[in-house]
């Protein structure tokens with residue numbers, strides 16, 4: 001009977017695999033449990049043979065009692081990630097490939113259908129503590145499945161929780177105005193959040209909650225294949241970029257971005273650019289920063305050549 005991984009261990013494994021993916025390694029070999037502790041022989045079962053690069057992850061894990069989990073610097077407003085010091089049980093080899101199992105949307109060329117499959121895979125999610133902290137519904141994301149521009153916020157608030165759509169309250173109205181000022185309409189872009197359930201009292205989502213939920217966002221991004229993502233606020237920026245810095249340091253430039261743990265099957269999409277600007281809720285509290293946010297959006301407009309922005 002298949003054993004189930006401890007959620008903490010599962011998250012650590014997912015982080016480890018994302019770390020390999022970020023280094024450009026996607027293919028992994030599974031070695032039978034009874035084999036000696038050495039590199040997988042040619043007869044080992046292969047999880048994937050799609051590319052030339054590969055890693056014997058199981059061996060790497062077993063031979064490192066304290067294996068390093070991908071751990072960016074701790075960030076403002078979020079709890080730091082726990083150090084990866086797990087001593088893994090043998091059962092890991094049976095389960096770790098569950099983490100990198102083929103996703104249902106893979107090979108689906110219609111982005112709307114692919115997004116639907118991701119939503120179905122998310123289900124009535126109970127993967128992180130936010131599921132039992134008063135959410136009314138999961139706020140998956142909304143907009144054009146082929147959008148060239150995506151906005152990523154932090155998490156749903158009360159209005160979003162009520163309506164099941166991101167950015168529909170006062171901050172949402174301001175975001176709509178920002179989008180309009182860019183010469184486009186809300187329906188042309190795609191809008192989502194790092195976490196899909198409302199944190200109680202609109203608190204900042206915990207690092208663990210972001211880590212658990214964001215893989216679904218990464219899958220959404222991989223399906224939509226935008227040209228530019230705008231991260232709204234520090235939580236979104238730090239989660240997407242896996243780095244810690246002030247907003248002043250993060251803004252004002254583009255980052256090359258590829259969703260963690262995702263390998264694009266589209267040779268025409270090898271990632272996108274990511275810009276950081278202030279969260280509309282922050283701009284409502286401090287309207288003096290609107291000029292700075294506008295500079296960020298102008299940078300994005302230039303990059304997208306908005307006259308040519310796709311409308312379907």
Ligand code: SF4
Nearest residue numbers: 125128131196197213
């Ligand atoms: S925030 Fe994300 S991971 Fe957590 S319960 Fe909601 S959908 Fe699931």
